[in-house]
Amino acid sequence: MEEYLDNICPICGNERTLFGNRQAKDGIICRNCAKKLSPWLSEEDIAEITVEELKKHIAYREENLEKLDQFTETENTGAYEKLSFDKEHGWIIFSKRNNLKKENPDLIPVSAIGKSYRSVRRQAEGNGLVNVYYTVEVDSPYFRKVDFRVNPFPGIRKLSGEYNRALEETKAYDAFLQKIRQENPGEEEPLIRYEEYDYYDD
Ligand SMILES: [Zn+2]
Secondary structure (H helix, E strand, O other): OHHHHHOEOOOOOOEOOOOOOEEEOOEEEOHHHHHOOOOOOOHHHHHOOOHHHHHHHHHHHHHHHHHHHHOOOOEEEOOOOEEEEEOOOOEEEEEOOOOHHHHOOOOEEHHHEEEEEEEEEEOOOOOOOEEEEEEEEEOOOOOOEEEEEOOOOOOEOOOOHHHHHHHHHHHHHHHHHHHHHHHOOOOOOOOOOEEEEEOOOO
């Protein structure tokens, strides 16, 4: 009996499969529950969150999915990862826009947007290739930051055309965020500060 219980997801009560499970702080959750979490939670983040907190997180994600119906894009920037803004609601989403309902991108209020920066991360294989990432700190109880690869295909050469395009894209994200923060009435001073550094990921 105990062995059986050990294999049960503490969130949904279903039996866990062999792959795709995630280690939370005080239990292991199943693949289906893990898929419901925000894409902005890393494996490391999940490992620091309790099962009870993850249940609240999933409830928040379900609310997010419902509110997504109201999202009406007024402006956007970005090619591979698109930053969309809904001026009426003051919401930002980052998404690949293949299937918005499936992706369920977190609706981020403009007021929750913090510092943003880009980083150039070397690929682990040591083949001299890099990826350009863009990170936005977010003041949310459910995730700490948005962090994504800007170049569509992983592994590009420094100073190549793709690399320069990715850098330009990060500047466009910055300008866009800066602009909508400033336009949003009643907001505090824009928190965005531009930083640039090389971060090696090996
Ligand atoms: Zn589950």
